[in-house]
Amino acid sequence: MTPPTATAHDELRGNEPMPRYRTAEIDNTGDDPRQRAPLVLGNADYTAVTEDVCSINERGTPRAWWVAFFIASSFTGMFVVLLGYLFTTGVGVWGNNNQVSWAFPIINFVFWVGIGHAGTLISAILFLFRQKWRTSINRFAEAMTIFAVTCAGIFPLIHVGRPWVIFWMFPYPNQMEMWPQFRSPLLWDVFAVTTYATVSLLFWYVGMVPDLATLRDRARGRVAQLLYGIASLGWTGSSRHWQRFEKAYLLLAALATPLVLSVHSVVSFDFAVSQLPGWHTTIFPPYFVAGAVFGGFAMVITLAVPARQYFGLKHLITLRHLENMNKIMLATGLIVGYAYLVEFFTAWYSGHHYEQYAFLNRALGPYAPAFWLMILCNVVAPQFLWSKRVRTSPWAMFAVAMFINVGMWLERFVIVVSSLHRDFLPANWSHFTPTWVDIGMLAGSFGLFFTLFLLFCRFLPMVAMAEVKAVMPADAARTAGGTHAASAAGGAS
């Protein structure tokens, strides 16, 4: 394969077919101690990286994107309409009832918050642990986090009976001289989730500044120049900028890391703190965090595999990256499976009748299908990741990831519904059946998620160019052809 020339780059600006190396699947997953496995393939140099990433935003909007965007945004539209229906009619439009007071809205909330974990984990924790391979994937993993948290944030707000007084959840002086009730986990949630959302957003944005500058510099339209220019906060790539940038980035990473663990622990308190059999369990915090990372990575895979394929980023998001993520999924998946096991053990060992029945009912009661499907998705499916062939074949891992996405939603369904519907007094045992609104809102939230993600792909750098360049072998840099601002910016580290 021939290293791309400057002319090649110029051609690439037009909608020329991409060079071979950007579409070919190259295996860099080997662990040969004698040579370090490259993280960027097709010895693309700094310029090539810039080109490959920026061109995605600069090339004309492909039809496929429009199609996807249309579908996603129409689901979002449906979501909005349903919200209107909900606010004008009452939360009775859902299937919740006196016995099962929480259902889809809370399930969706926990599901999306969980998804929101991988991003910050990759960008913050792996950053602190100097995991260079994170660089190619952290950007859109973080984006995914932001969007997931957005979706998550909506549900707690709308699931209350009187959303127009939701602000009573916040402590502020008022004529009633009333304060929130700080013993309530729901209140902890409010703070945990908002903090997490804020920090993730900052982290994401700060990391994006140099790349935005690159886009700014390459932009042709005045509007684009203006917008990217403002967004990049006047970044020039001076070493002072770099020094400040890296300090800030490090600090934010340090700040975000504990949040990754805290936020889902707090979410799990919603359940663990109550006295309901099946909820009242001390292992919930670690179990939820593991589950969240598990589900989060599954979602990253779900997005990464098609994205790298379609946008020709295989040389940046290489098999090695994917495989590493698979390994993490496998690990966290095992933790989750273990947690399931421990729950049952504790129930049996407790000798507590209500606790024992709650779990019997989970596995053998009316909602047993959901339970066993969950086991299939979250415990059985990941086992395929033991095989390297699965770990290194994008579409196989994609399939596994899809299973896990479903499984993680089911996990929350099982926890919430199957515990609630039969608790202490047999007389009020009841059932839950979702209404079309329940299902519509779940679909709508996915619509919102994908709408945001598509916009991101279109207008923001999907790969952290600057960071990728930082982990490229120096000799690649030497073959650099162009000497424009962005590559200079990238190389300055």
Added chain:
Amino acid sequence: MSPMTERPRDDYWLSLEHLARDPELCARIRDEFPGYDPAALAEMPRRRFLRLMGGAMALAGLTLSGCRRYPAERLAPHARRPEERVPGALERYATGFEIDGATTGLLVTTHDGRPIKIEGNPLHPDSLGATDGITQATVLDLYDPDRSRWPVEMTAAGERRRRGWDQFDHFAGAHFRALRALGGGGLAFLCGRSTSPTSLAMRARLREVFPRCRWYEHEPFDAAARIEGSRLAFGRALRPIYRLHRAAVIAAIDADLFGSHPAKLRHASEWAAARKPEAGRMNRLWSIESELSITGSVADHRLAQRPGRIEAIVQELARRLAVAGVTDAVPLDDRETRFVDRLAADLRVAGAASLITVGDAAAPRVHELAHRINAALGALGQTVEFVEEPAREAGTIAELAREIESRSVETLVILDGNPGFDAPADLGLAAHIGRVPTTIRLGLYDDETSALCTWHVPRAHFLESWSDGRAWDGAVSIGQPLILPLHDGRTDAELLAGLAGDATRSGYDLVRRTARDVIPHEEGDAAFERAWRRALHDGVVERTAWPRVEPELVGAARSTASEVAVAEGATGRLDVVFRRDPRLHDGRFANNAWLQETPDPMTKVTWDNPALLSVRDAGRLGVRTGDVVRVSVDDRSVELPVFVLPGQPEGVLGVRLGSGRAAAGRIGNGVGFDAYPLRTSATLAFAGNATVESTGRRYDLASTQDHHVMDTFARQATEKRVGPRGESGKVVREVTPADFGGDAGLGDGEASVPRADGHDRARIFDPPSQFNEPHAWGMTIDMSSCIGCNACVTACQAENNIPVVGKEEVARNREMHWIRIDRYFKGDPESDESPDVVHQPVMCVHCENAPCEQVCPVAATVHDTEGLNTMVYNRCIGTRYCANNCPYKVRRFNYFDYHSKEPGEPARPWAGMPDSQQLISVDEVKRMVFNPDVTVRMRGVMEKCTYCVQRIQRARIDRRRRGEEIRDGDIVTACQQVCPTQAIVFGDIGDPDSRVRALQESPRAYPVLEELGVRPRTLHLAKARNPAKVDFEP
């Protein structure tokens, strides 16, 4: 709380007399109740309505409007305030409600002239302070917008035109003047059974005016068999008055003593009074029945059997007890034999302290045998007393039908009732009525019968009427109106007076006239005045009960093995047993949403009347709950959904009559299924030889319990919690007198009941507070007294403005009742042994360490210093976390704005301010039933039992104003007040002398779900059963 305590005796009735006489006041009050003029009501703007509500007080607690500047309100003071009328203060008046020919005395609470709550009259023999659910709900009927509001005439062309009363009077005047010339030839009256002196007086009066007129009485559920039975036994028509508290052993033979008997409230009270094992009193109740009634559900021994077998069983029982004349043994199967053996032995032991009671549905001969057995046991005059059955100078509806057929009825006046709907099917009465030239119907609703008549005229609700009536034992009570007729209705007496062309036509005068003869008083108007006032005040007149008679048996019982044996002929096919719907009576309350949504005591089904089938029959027929079956008797057939009910006798299909109305109103139309078409005058009680086949169709039944299919593990878990037959479980505890070292009242009350095993002591932290400043409110619920009659459920609904949600929502398990009566069956449903039944009322137990409070993010539910777990509606944002965390699941959430929603329809979007929805969209007349002392909850907030905090506050303020402290008994919760068995007791558990404290210290008291350590303030008293000794030889 009798009226005495409310105000000095002489005062309030004065204003009341004004209410009846003083035209000005009438006019003004008419204005306060715009429903009076429906036309105006229709286009009346809300603002004007508010003004007319006599001060904005009427609006108190109508919405949860938040912190905005409220819409400007107008205050309309009286121009001349009636004496002693204090705006916003509650007043109570005594009145009475007649149903099935027996009147129950009531005390009705009014607020600014609006009756809002009904209580029993403690002085009245048939009430003793309690009422049943139906009576509780009648106040909703009063404000039912569907009630008929004007006379309607059917023109020659057959279309029905709205008319005015003047037009009717004009017509009636002419018509009846003509009839008088004929001496009333061809004139017939059809009315319900009534013992009201005024009604009877009016009958007599009309007989004078129209000598040749004829009277007919019709009640769908008649007592003819009972009367015939007493004739067979005593040679005359007698009415047995049961004295259950004197009985140690009671046998109820197809008798629903607590459910459908006119004196059920007194029965329940007397029965429960003698069921206190710790007090050493414990009677034993045996039940033989062809349905599963609430009486059977609380029996210590129960034999469920086909109606045809009952005569045989009773005859055999009579033989065992050596009743004269009963000689030949009847073949009984093992189950029957076993039962009769033990019952006979038990009765022999109890002797004169035993009582055999028989239900109206049973055959005359069963009644006769029962009388003879009672006599043989020496129970006559002890546990059963007799009065003369009031004579009935009236024909039956069958005779009326024949008369009409023979064209000899020209004018038919139908007073109330609804024969067009509930008459025996074979008579084809609907068609007949159509054939009568002139038919006049006086009815609350423009219903099925009215549609057949040439004239329909609106009837006044009993809360709008002057009336009188007699209790089951004959005690007279006077019924006062609480409000002027909202819809311009007239009472029966008023209409008849008009037809008779009398001068005195006002209900007040008519009742007062008869009262002169009925109320015993010394000579002189002044004396009568005093007696009259006293009667009005007390609500019941002393020394007016019918004299007791000591009857002699006549002849000896015929012993008829042959006849009895015939009853067995029908095996293989099912007997269809017809019973009134425990919620809707005979169907006359079908448009009452509170009653429609009341769960059936046994099936817990709302808004429907499924046919009841035993587990075995269901298996045989291959049907399950919810399947629709076609039931055919001879050539008649109806389709009904099936409910498979444990305890339902094998071979019997239980059918509840009264549902499936076509012209009941917006609430009742098309709810449930009409089974009257199956019922003929020959088969009033039951129809043998019915075929039942599945139609293959399914039907959704909305039940408040058993929302789920029970798998094996669920069954095991349930049994562990409820306990196996005859034993305690985790949540339901049971005791027998043996636990108190005695049997059948021989115990010395020494407690040996397994007590709580100290979860409470195992607490890992100290309670934040004792919640006893200055009182510590608490409650006890006695499960061995509870008969599951549902009165408390409806009372709570009336007191606390609890909305009706409708069938769809109940099916989603969103019913709003604050009180839930959990019904559990114990024992193998497959076996032929009748299962044990437990009624466990559950409402908020006000945990001292309340799980709900810890999880509410906005502190909308918190404790007050007296231990109330308060629910502050306006602070609630509706996260529903509290409900999740409530182990008793007694919290109810307003998923929609249920008050604004029609029960039959789905909730509609509301664009405006959510908290203004009720104010704008709830019908003004309906709104008048709201209790202004209780906030009306809006969409999106949680609610639950508050221990009737509004009653606590009223009592407290009344006392503290005068510088006194609350005393035990000042505060009576709505559920406690209505309970016929006093199963619920509320009070200050900190007060060492309070009743509730004593009960909470009873060895039977235990906190449900004690192991959670939430320390409920409501304790349940273990269910006491009193099974006969097993080791006994016949």
Added chain:
Amino acid sequence: MQPASGTRRFVFPRWANYLLPAIVIVGAGAGLYIPVLLGLAGSPRTTDVGYAPVQPVAFSHATHAGRLGIDCAYCHNTVFEAAYAAIPPTQTCLNCHAAIQAEHSEILKVRESAVTGMPIEWVRVHNLPDHAYFDHSAHVNKGIGCVSCHGRIDRMEIVAQAEPLSMGWCLECHREPERFLRPVEEVTNMAWEPPDGDQLALGRRLKELYEIREPRYMSSCTRCHR
């Protein structure tokens, strides 16, 4: 790429440097200002106090309660026994006005009401939300003066709301009743002052005397909400 892009690329103009401090100041300022503004604008003290609707009859409390010194309870006679200090019936007015100023234009309105029996429709001034239950008798019998909630009615030509009647405002007194208590016989006295000027001392004594309970009890939700 063409070097031109270098010149066309967007850079913040120099003046943008001054923007930063400006943004910081404005942001901080608004962060303080807006909540305070909203807080004041939304408080019942602003929205409700001073509400003085025009009444159907120009009745002057200043004249009757003030100049003539008629006791409040003469007209509002249910105040000591009922939750509502009921608006007096027309009858009450005529007790005097049958003779006094009988022909006055306003009085004619009153007499009309008496004749027709139709009520005079006053506009409600003091209005609590429907979920708050206030009982006059419970307060006046325990030494809370009319003036404490209604202000100097005896000086009002047209009755105006004097106090916010907000929950917080109620709690002021429910937490420290001693600050407002007065002898029961003085509750209708608009001009009453503690004799020796020491309200707290007197208040504490009266609190004992009237058996007014501790703040924890007095501020329980159930005191006002049902």
